[in-house]
Amino acid sequence: MKCALAALAWGVVQAGAQEIDFTPGVRSTETWEAIGQSRVWSQPHTPGARLFRTCLVPARVFGRGTASISGCFENGRIASLTIVLLDSGAWFGYVPDDQQKAVAATKGPEFAKLYAETVAAVRKELEALGGAGREVTLGTTPWLKHKAVIYNYAGLGARLSLWPDQLVKLTLFRDPADAPQLLDAWRRAPDRAAQARTLAANLRTSATGDRIIDGLPVFPQGDRAYCGVSALAMAMRAAGLALDTEDFAAGAGIRYGSTQKSHIREVYTAAAREAGLGLAHGTRFEFARAQQSIDAGFPVIVFRRWDQQRDYVHTTFTQRYAADPTSLLPRPDAAEQKTWPIREGFMHASVINGYHSARREVIFSESWAEAARNRRMRVEEMEATCYLAYYPRL
Amino acid sequence: MRILFTSLFLAALAMFASAIPQTITSGTFGSAAGLSFEQFASARTTWAPGAALAGSWSPPAADGARTLAETAVVFGLPAAEVRAEESRDRLTRLRVVFRESGQERRTLFTRVTQGIAAFTGHPARTEDKEARVFRHEQTQIRATPAGEGEVVVEFTPVP
Numbered sequence: 001m002k003c004a005l006a007a008l009a010w011g012v013v014q015a016g017a018q019e020i021d022f023t024p025g026v027r028s029t030e031t032w033e034a035i036g037q038s039r040v041w042s043q044p045h046t047p048g049a050r051l052f053r054t055c056l057v058p059a060r061v062f063g064r065g066t067a068s069i070s071g072c073f074e075n076g077r078i079a080s081l082t083i084v085l086l087d088s089g090a091w092f093g094y095v096p097d098d099q100q101k102a103v104a105a106t107k108g109p110e111f112a113k114l115y116a117e118t119v120a121a122v123r124k125e126l127e128a129l130g131g132a133g134r135e136v137t138l139g140t141t142p143w144l145k146h147k148a149v150i151y152n153y154a155g156l157g158a159r160l161s162l163w164p165d166q167l168v169k170l171t172l173f174r175d176p177a178d179a180p181q182l183l184d185a186w187r188r189a190p191d192r193a194a195q196a197r198t199l200a201a202n203l204r205t206s207a208t209g210d211r212i213i214d215g216l217p218v219f220p221q222g223d224r225a226y227c228g229v230s231a232l233a234m235a236m237r238a239a240g241l242a243l244d245t246e247d248f249a250a251g252a253g254i255r256y257g258s259t260q261k262s263h264i265r266e267v268y269t270a271a272a273r274e275a276g277l278g279l280a281h282g283t284r285f286e287f288a289r290a291q292q293s294i295d296a297g298f299p300v301i302v303f304r305r306w307d308q309q310r311d312y313v314h315t316t317f318t319q320r321y322a323a324d325p326t327s328l329l330p331r332p333d334a335a336e337q338k339t340w341p342i343r344e345g346f347m348h349a350s351v352i353n354g355y356h357s358a359r360r361e362v363i364f365s366e367s368w369a370e371a372a373r374n375r376r377m378r379v380e381e382m383e384a385t386c387y388l389a390y391y392p393r394l
Numbered sequence: 395m396r397i398l399f400t401s402l403f404l405a406a407l408a409m410f411a412s413a414i415p416q417t418i419t420s421g422t423f424g425s426a427a428g429l430s431f432e433q434f435a436s437a438r439t440t441w442a443p444g445a446a447l448a449g450s451w452s453p454p455a456a457d458g459a460r461t462l463a464e465t466a467v468v469f470g471l472p473a474a475e476v477r478a479e480e481s482r483d484r485l486t487r488l489r490v491v492f493r494e495s496g497q498e499r500r501t502l503f504t505r506v507t508q509g510i511a512a513f514t515g516h517p518a519r520t521e522d523k524e525a526r527v528f529r530h531e532q533t534q535i536r537a538t539p540a541g542e543g544e545v546v547v548e549f550t551p552v553p
Contacts (some may be wrong), residue, residue, distance in 0.1 A: 309505050312470020316512040327515065339501045339508060 020059045022069060025081060027129060028154035029174055036078045041071065045370050048202065048215025050074050052237065061085065061170070062125045064118065070219070070244075079174050080242075086118045086168040087246045089224035092257030100258035108256060111165065118168045126160060126170075129153045133160070136180050141270035143263060144243065144251045150180050163250035171242075178242070182274055187240030196394050199239070199297030208325040211291075212354030212363055212374070213238070213299055219245050221367040225259045228252075228303070230367030231349035232271055235299045239392060241275035245367070268301075268390060278393040285386035287379050290352055290362070293391045299353045302364070303388040305341035306348035310381070318375045329361065329378050340384050352382075423449050423466035423476075431466045431476070432513050435488050436533045441551040443483045451478060459489075466490075468547070469509025488549040491540070499543030506545045507537050 020040055024031040041053035055069035061083055067090040072080045084090070091111055095103050126133060130151030138161070139145040151158040157179030161169040173179045181188060186198055202213050217237045221230040229248035236243060252259075252267040272279035277298075280289075290300045320327045330336070353374070354363030360379045366372035423431050434440055434448050451460040462476035474493040479486050494502045510528050511517050514535070518526035528535040532552050540546045 308467065308472075309470040309509060312467075312509055313512040316470075316509075320512075320515050330511075335501075335504050336508065339505045344498070 018057065020055070020057055022055075022059050022061045022066070022081075022083065023063075026061055026083070026125075026158075026170070026172060029078075029156050030154075032078045032081075032174070035081075036071070036073065036076070042218075042370050044215075044218070045373050046214050046216065047204075050079075050215055052217035052219070054218075054220060059083075062122060064121065067091070067246075068220075068222075077174075080178065081172045082244055083170045083172070084167070084244075084246055085122055085170060086115060087224075087249075088166045089226055089246070089249050089254060089257060090222060094223050094225055095257030097258050097260040100256050100260045103258070104256040115165050115168065119162060122160065122168060122170065123149065126151050126158060130158065134180075138180070138182055139270075139274055141273050143266045143270040144247070144274055146247070146250070148180075152176050152179070161247065163247070166250040166255070167246050169244065169246055182242055183276070184240040184242055187276070192394060195240075196296065199394065200295070202238070202297045203295060208356070209358060210354050210356050210363060211294060213294060213297060216299055216351065216353045216365055216373070218365055218370055218373055219367055220369050221245065224249075225254060225257065227367055228259075228264045228349040229254065229267070231301045231351050232268060234351050234365070234367060235301050235390075235392060236271050236275055238297075238299055239275055239277060241271060243271065243274070272392065275392075276394075280391045280393065282389055282391075283387060285382050285389045287355070287362070287383070289391050290389070291355055291357065293393065294353065294355060296393065298392040298394075299351045300392075301349060301351055301390040302382065302386045303347060303349050304382065304386040305343070305345040306385075307341040307345040309339070310341060310385075314375045314377050315372075321376060328359070329376065332378055332380050337380075337384065340381055342384055345385075347387075355379075422464040423462065431468045431473070431490075435549040436530045436535075438532050441485055441532070445485065447478055447485065454480075468492075469506060469513060471506060471509060486550070490547045490549075492545045492547070494543045502543060503537070503539045503545050506547060510535055510537060510547070 025035050040055050040057050042056055044051045044053060051073045053071050053073060059066045059069050064085060067084040067087045069084070070082045071078050088111065092103060092107065130153030133149040133151045135147060135149050137145060138148050147162050149160040149162070151160070157173040157176030159171045159173070159179045161167065161171065175185070178185060187195060189195070202215050203211065204214050205211055215238065217234050219230050219233050221227055226245055226249055229252060230245045232248050233243065233245040248267050248271065251270065252262045252264045254262045268279065285302055293300050317327065317329055350364045350366055352362050352364045355361065356363070361376045362379055362382050363374050363376055365374060424434060429448070439445055447460070450463040452463050454460055459477045459479050466473045466476055468490050471492055473490045475491040477489045479489070492502060492506055507518065507526050514528045514530040518528050520527045525536050525538040529552065534550050534552050536548045538546045
C-alpha cells in the first residue's frame, strides 16, 4: 500500500510538472519501480540486461535543480541512480581555451560559493535521512582519489562524491554494499576468468555480420568540453568501474568549462588502474588490435580529427543502413580521402564498440545521445583520422 | 625510436585541448521542427501550390527572390547563402551557396557532392565538368562548382 501511494505521488509529480522532483527516490527505494517505469528516461538503442539511461527532463532534488540524472537498470529495475547536483562543466558551459582565464576570474568565485552552499545543503538533507555519514576516500591513484560521504538509510546506500570546487554528485545504490566501492560487484569477485566471460558475453554477432558490444552506456557530454572524459566513462562503466564523466572531468582538472592545462592522459591511465585493467595505447588506429579488444568485450577509445561534413556522411549512412543493411559506404578513392580531416579539424573522442570485418567498417558511438550510437565508418578513414587509440584489456 | 614514439604520443596528447561541445553541429534552420534544410527542400509539400516557406526569410528582393534570414547547415556544411525563388503561387527553386577559403576550398565541390550522395543514397545521375545532378524523391538536386571556393546547389521540383 505504501508502495502504491509512493508510485501515485511520483505519477502526480510527473503529470503535473515539466520538472520532475526526484526527492522521493532519494529518500527510499519505494518509488524506484514507478520512477523506473516512467517515460522520463532515454531508451537505449541496444539490448542488454544492464542498461544506462539518462533522465531527459529537468529534475530537482531537495528543492535544488540538478545538472543531470542517470540510472543503471538491471533487468529493467533501477540498480543505482546518479544525480549530479553541481558540475563545473555544466555550470560554466563550453568555454574556448583562450577565454578560460577571464571566465575563471569573473565567474569562478560565484561558482566556489555555490559549491560550498550546495555541499552544506545536501549534506544537511542526507544527515536528516541517514545520520552523519561516513567519510571515505575513494580511489587509490593520485588523479582519481577523492573524498566521499557514505550514508545508509531506508535499505539503500548513498554516496555523496565531493570534488572541491568542481563536483557534487549523489549516487544511490539499491545494494548498500556498492556505495563505498568503485568497482561493480561482478568486478569485485576474484575470479578473473569469470569476469572475462561476463565481458565477452556482451559481444554479439548480428544477423548482418556485425560484431558488436551490447549495453554500452551512452553518456551525453552536453555543452561541455567533455568528449574525452565521457568516452572514458562509457568504456569504463562497461568494464565495471563505477565512476562517471564528471568524476573523470574533475580528476583531469577540466576547470571553468575549458580543457586548458587539463590532465586527460593521466586520468586515462588512472582509470585503467582503478579498474584493474591494462590500457594499451598508440598513436595509430590498428584495426586488428581493435578487433581483439572488442572480441573480448572491451570498447576501444579513439581520439580523432572530426569535421561536421564527415559526421553528416556517417550519420546519414547509419540511418540508411538501419533501413537497408545492403547499403555500402563507398570504397574511398583519392578524391574522397582528400576530404578527410587529417591535419585540420576539431579533436574529438569516440568509442568503437563494434566492427564488420568483411565490410571493412568500424561501428562507433558518440557521447551525445542514443541517436549517435552505432555509427559506421570505413576502417581506412578511422586509420587516417585517428591520432590516439586506447585498447583496454583485462 | 622510443624517444620518437614518446614525442609523437605527447604531441597527440596536446591535441586533447580543443575538444568539441555536443552542440556544434546545429544550424538554426529547422532546429525547432527537427527538420534539416535538405529534408525540407526534398519534401513534396514544399513545392505544392500555396505552400508557406519554412523558416525566417527576407521580404522579396527586386528580382522577387527571398533570402534565408537564419543559419543553415546543408548536407553537413554551413551554407553561405540560401535564396528561394517563387512564381505567383509556389516555390520554384531553392539555391544554396557554399563558400570556403583557405586549403579547404580545393575539396569543397567533392565534399558537397559527398553530402548529397549520402543524403540521396546514390551517386549522381549525370556527371560532367559543369555539374552533378542527383534526384531524391520528387526533387532534382544540381551541384555546380561556381568558381574558386564556391559551389552552388539548386533544388528544383522534378517536372
